[in-house]
Amino acid sequence: MTPSTPSKRELLLAGLWADNPALVKLLGLCPLLAVSNTAINALGLGIATLITLVISNTMVSVFRHYLLPSIRIPLYVLVIASVVTCIELLTQAWLPQLHRSLGIFLPLIVTNCLIMGRAEAFASRQPVKAAIVDALAMGLGFLLVLLLLGMARELIGLGSLFVGAEHLLGNSAQQAGIKVFNAENGVLIALLPPGAFFILAALLIAKRKIDRQIDTKSR
Amino acid sequence: MPKDNATLHRSGLRLSLSVATAVLLTTLVFVVTKQQREQSSQAILMNQLSALLPKNAYDNNPAIDSILLNKPVSAGIRVNRAYLYKTASTVHGAVLHVTTSQGYSGDIELLVALSQSLHLHGVALIAHTETPGLGDKIEQGRSDWLKQLNDLQTASMPPSSWSVKRDGGDFDQITGATITPRAVINAVSDTISWYSRNFKSLQ
Numbered sequence: 001m002t003p004s005t006p007s008k009r010e011l012l013l014a015g016l017w018a019d020n021p022a023l024v025k026l027l028g029l030c031p032l033l034a035v036s037n038t039a040i041n042a043l044g045l046g047i048a049t050l051i052t053l054v055i056s057n058t059m060v061s062v063f064r065h066y067l068l069p070s071i072r073i074p075l076y077v078l079v080i081a082s083v084v085t086c087i088e089l090l091t092q093a094w095l096p097q098l099h100r101s102l103g104i105f106l107p108l109i110v111t112n113c114l115i116m117g118r119a120e121a122f123a124s125r126q127p128v129k130a131a132i133v134d135a136l137a138m139g140l141g142f143l144l145v146l147l148l149l150g151m152a153r154e155l156i157g158l159g160s161l162f163v164g165a166e167h168l169l170g171n172s173a174q175q176a177g178i179k180v181f182n183a184e185n186g187v188l189i190a191l192l193p194p195g196a197f198f199i200l201a202a203l204l205i206a207k208r209k210i211d212r213q214i215d216t217k218s219r
Numbered sequence: 220m221p222k223d224n225a226t227l228h229r230s231g232l233r234l235s236l237s238v239a240t241a242v243l244l245t246t247l248v249f250v251v252t253k254q255q256r257e258q259s260s261q262a263i264l265m266n267q268l269s270a271l272l273p274k275n276a277y278d279n280n281p282a283i284d285s286i287l288l289n290k291p292v293s294a295g296i297r298v299n300r301a302y303l304y305k306t307a308s309t310v311h312g313a314v315l316h317v318t319t320s321q322g323y324s325g326d327i328e329l330l331v332a333l334s335q336s337l338h339l340h341g342v343a344l345i346a347h348t349e350t351p352g353l354g355d356k357i358e359q360g361r362s363d364w365l366k367q368l369n370d371l372q373t374a375s376m377p378p379s380s381w382s383v384k385r386d387g388g389d390f391d392q393i394t395g396a397t398i399t400p401r402a403v404i405n406a407v408s409d410t411i412s413w414y415s416r417n418f419k420s421l422q
Contacts, residue, residue, distance in 0.1 A: 037351070071230045075237055082241040086248045093255035096263055157352075183361065188352035 005130045015137025022145035023207050027114040032146055033196040035105045037157070040164045042150025044098045045105060046143030048087055053115050053142075054135040055083045060123040061131035067124060076119045077110075084110045097167035114142060145203065152199050157190035158183045268302055268314055271332040271341045277304035281314060286421060292413040295320040296406050301421050310422045311335055316345070317410050321402035324348050327357075329403065331410050335418065337374040342407055347399075354399035364400065367391060373411050381408035 006014070021027045031049070036042045059079050060067070067075055088106050091099045099106065109115070118138055123131040155161055163177035189195045264282045272281070281302035288298050302314040312334035318326050325348035332340035342365055349355050356362040367390055382388030383400050393400050 066233060068226070068230050068233060070226070071234045074234060078237055078241050082245050085245050089245075089248050089252045089256065093252040093259055096256075096259035100263070186352070191351040 005126055008130075008133050011130065011133045012137045015134065015139075015141040016144070017141070019138075020141040020145065020207075021114045021117075021138050022142050023204060025114075025117075027117060028112040028142060031105050031108065031112060032142075032149065033193060033200065035102065036146055036149040036153055036196055037191050038154045038164065039147060039150040039162050040168055041101055042146045043143075044095075044102055044168050045109075046139075046146040048091070048102070048106060049109055049112060049115070049146075050136070050139030050143050052080065052083050052087060052109050052112075053118060053139040054132060056080045056115055057118055057123040057131045057135035058128060059083075060119045061126060061128045064124050064126075072120075072124060076116055076124075080115050080119070081110050095168065097164075101164070101167060114138065148203065149196065149199055153190045153195060155180060156199075157186045157188065157195065159186050264302075267330060267343055267345070268304075268332075271314055271330060271343055272304055273340065276311060276334075276340075277306060279303075279305045279308075290413075292317070293409045296409050298410060298413060303421065312338075312340075313414070313418075313421055315410055315414065317406055319402050319406035321398070321405055322347065322349055323354050323396070323398045323402075324350070327399075327402055327406070329406060331407055331414075333373075333411065333414050337372075337411060337415055339368060339371040339373050339407070339411065341369040342403070344403075349399045350396065353393070353396040356393045356396065357399055357403055362393075364391060364393060365403075368407060378408075381405075 015021070019025065022029075022032055028049070031045055035045045056076070056079050060076060063075075084107060087109075088099070091102075091106060118135060122134045126134070151161060154163070159179065159181035160183070161178040161180065163179075165173040165176035169176070187195075190199065261282050265280070268281050281304045284305065285300050285302045287300055289300075290298055292298050296317065296319045298315050298317050300316040302316070303310050304312055304314070312332070314330050314332045317329045317331055319329070320326050327347040327349070328345035330343040330345060332342070334340065344358055344365060347355070347357070349357065356364055359365055376389075379387065380389035382404055383390050383392040385392050385397075386401070388404070390400070390404050
């Protein structure tokens with residue numbers, strides 16, 4: 001029943017590159033495409049997803065012997081929904097501006113199949129340590145792609161980077177935003193849903209190209 | 220068969236126990252964060268209100284001195300709440316929270332700050348889902364469009380001035396977005412006439 005546990009290095013490599021949830025498995029596309037319109041929104045949702053994933057993976061792994069096969073799915077849903085509810089309440093209390101700009105997508109983390117997928121495919125059959133490393137690797141892989149997408153869309157669409165950083169990092173970050181060019185000259189489509197698909201496609205192509213290059217070099 | 224029954228019981232028991240624990244924990248977080256959550260949303264509201272009102276116009280907290288209205292003003296336009304501003308317990312005017320459904324997509328939420336003598340201090344945009352890059356130019360951060368509604372003596376304005384220039388009124392339009400500015404101007408204008416008729420009942 002218990003498959004061999006992969007090493008930390010393998011787990012990190014899988015999450016960040018080889019099995020990247022956003023670029024290879026294409027999991028959680030709804031938040032990936034919907035909330036990546038600015039870099040700060042993307043970073044906020046990425047961090048919230050990462051935290052949810054780490055907590056849910058840890059809990060599922062800790063209680064993996066307690067999870068009878070017939071009730072495991074409702075229990076995953078219960079764990080994930082409770083964690084997300086708590087994160088939402090805490091964000092509303094201490095990061096109200098971020099809570100406003102993420103809106104419905106914060107509670108919608110519940111439906112991100114990446115989290116459920118890791119609970120079922122990994123955490124429910126691996127020891128706690130490996131489950132935490134897996135959650136960190138997968139969560140970081142998701143966060144990085146989300147952030148890259150957010151930065152590209154904000155830069156192309158609005159001509160700025162990290163504007164609104166104070167919503168996430170407090171008032172000291174008010175000056176963190178960079179204005180590259182006037183928003184009037186931005187390419188509007190980057191901010192609209194089709195732009196998200198185009199830029200994601202560009203990222204997918206880039207990853208394939210790099211993979212192929214590595215492949216030919218090693219031959 | 221008895222073995223199956225035992226598994227069933229065990230599953231049921233574990234599921235109920237887990238649900239009970241989860242409910243307990245989330246309730247705990249809910250209760251613990253309650254005060255802070257209310258403070259945060261009050262602070263956001265207070266920021267928005269104080270940005271609209273002149274500095275020395277009030278000495279109360281309009282965020283607390285509010286009246287729930289939830290009344291239709293005209294087709295698609297509702298006034299939800301009035302935040303009263305006072306000095307020494309005398310009401311000088313109100314900031315009205317207004318929703319209009321006349322926009323291009325979804326509701327547009329506005330705060331409209333009006334004095335007793337129908338001086339429009341200004342209008343703030345709270346929420347909208349207008350098209351990015353076009354309709355969203357009504358946002359304060361995206362263009363100065365909303366600023367033309369600052370400090371207007373509306374009592375001396377004829378009703379015909381309450382539309383965009385293209386429709387024969389006084390206000391600038393936004394290139395590429397016809398419906399959004401029209402909806403905002405309409406909402407503000409209808410709110411002002413509702414307010415002039417109902418100000419007495421707010422006091």
